[in-house]
Amino acid sequence: MDAFRTLFQRDPTVAAEAPGRVNLIGEHTDYNGGFVLPTVIPQRCRVLLAPRTDKLVRAASGNMDAAFLLYRLGEERPRCSWLDYVQGVTSVLRANAHHLCGFDVRVESNVPLGSGLSSSAALDVALLRALREAFRLSLNDLELALLGQQVENRFVGAQVGVMDPMAASLGEPGMALFIDTRTLGYEHVPLPPGADLVVINSGIAHQHSAGDYNTRRAECERACALLGVRQLRDLTVADLPRLATLPTPLDRRARHVVTENSRVGEAVEAIRTGDLNRLGALFYASHESQRDDYAVSIPEIDLLVELSRQTGRAYGARLTGGGFGGSIVALTHAGTAREVAERIATSYEQQTGQQPTILVPQVGA
Numbered sequence: 001m002d003a004f005r006t007l008f009q010r011d012p013t014v015a016a017e018a019p020g021r022v023n024l025i026g027e028h029t030d031y032n033g034g035f036v037l038p039t040v041i042p043q044r045c046r047v048l049l050a051p052r053t054d055k056l057v058r059a060a061s062g063n064m065d066a067a068f069l070l071y072r073l074g075e076e077r078p079r080c081s082w083l084d085y086v087q088g089v090t091s092v093l094r095a096n097a098h099h100l101c102g103f104d105v106r107v108e109s110n111v112p113l114g115s116g117l118s119s120s121a122a123l124d125v126a127l128l129r130a131l132r133e134a135f136r137l138s139l140n141d142l143e144l145a146l147l148g149q150q151v152e153n154r155f156v157g158a159q160v161g162v163m164d165p166m167a168a169s170l171g172e173p174g175m176a177l178f179i180d181t182r183t184l185g186y187e188h189v190p191l192p193p194g195a196d197l198v199v200i201n202s203g204i205a206h207q208h209s210a211g212d213y214n215t216r217r218a219e220c221e222r223a224c225a226l227l228g229v230r231q232l233r234d235l236t237v238a239d240l241p242r243l244a245t246l247p248t249p250l251d252r253r254a255r256h257v258v259t260e261n262s263r264v265g266e267a268v269e270a271i272r273t274g275d276l277n278r279l280g281a282l283f284y285a286s287h288e289s290q291r292d293d294y295a296v297s298i299p300e301i302d303l304l305v306e307l308s309r310q311t312g313r314a315y316g317a318r319l320t321g322g323g324f325g326g327s328i329v330a331l332t333h334a335g336t337a338r339e340v341a342e343r344i345a346t347s348y349e350q351q352t353g354q355q356p357t358i359l360v361p362q363v364g365a
């Protein structure tokens with residue numbers, strides 16, 4: 001509030017926020033029409049906003065330097081900075097015939113950037129929520145999430161799927177969000193009470209729009225063209241022998257997506273029946289598939305997963321998010337999350353010299 005007043009010489013009239021997310025399982029399945037199972041994390045993006053009567057947008061970030069940046073509605077152009085998310089939101093809203101005036105906005109987030117925990121979707125969704133309220137836009141939570149995806153796809157240039165904005169817009173604490181990304185149907189599944197969630201950021205940031213992510217996406221499209229299917233979602237584990245006929249590495253890429261899709265269904269079943277050993281085994285299998293078939297892991301993330309296993313207190317662990325850096329998610333025996341996370345983080349730091357961050361459980365929680 002004070003920082004907003006100091007910057008803009010007036011008070012905000014709207015406050016909104018949205019959480020980061022951790023994907024429990026179902027990685028690189030969303031842009032293949034498949035299933036995902038994210039949940040929200042305590043870290044959030046917060047937005048304070050006051051509408052204006054002209055076309056000017058003045059935007060400041062508590063995570064960047066103190067000054068604000070300026071642009072006019074209708075003159076959005078990518079600048080490769082955090083402002084692209086704000087410009088992307090106004091550009092996409094206008095392209096979808098939502099009427100806006102300018103505004104003053106300050107954003108502040110404790111979702112670490114490049115951590116695989118969806119800091120950008122948290123910003124997109126928090127800002128869309130603030131603008132929905134400020135300008136009385138007619139948008140439900142699913143429509144809002146879809147606009148968030150358009151911001152990334154059409155303005156920022158990251159060909160991401162729909163999981164992150166849906167998790168930020170529709171996710172609830174204590175619940176996994178089971179999404180069918182083809183139908184956009186979703187269901188809240190209570191997290192199992194017998195296990196704790198651990199999320200550790202490796203300290204190595206990814207850059208999605210930098211290319212690796214878009215390359216994987218293109219490889220999936222190529223595999224579909226060769227197999228004569230619309231999306232890899234149309235295949236099941238019964239089709240694995242067919243996938244083996246694809247040229248390498250498309251055979252491995254497709255195998256990851258098809259087996260991962262089936263693991264999501266199995267994971268939901270394991271949660272429902274309280275079978276934590278099964279759920280944990282699916283986490284490890286998902287990690288191996290991402291490492292060996294999809295080639296999106298890095299040695300530091302593999303080490304975090306291995307250290308989780310060595311504690312003897314983890315049901316399972318895996319790379320979460322887009323990969324090429326970022327974070328792991330682990331499921332530990334109930335009541336052990338803090339101790340297990342600290343053991344993993346200490347050994348990791350000793351062995352790599354990298355500075356990990358324990359995000360879940362949150363310090364002080």
Ligand code: GLA
Pocket residue numbers: 023026027028029030031116118160161162163164321322323
């Ligand atoms: C990123 C993207 C998501 C999804 C994951 C991988 O987080 O934003 O849409 O594709 O990578 O599962």
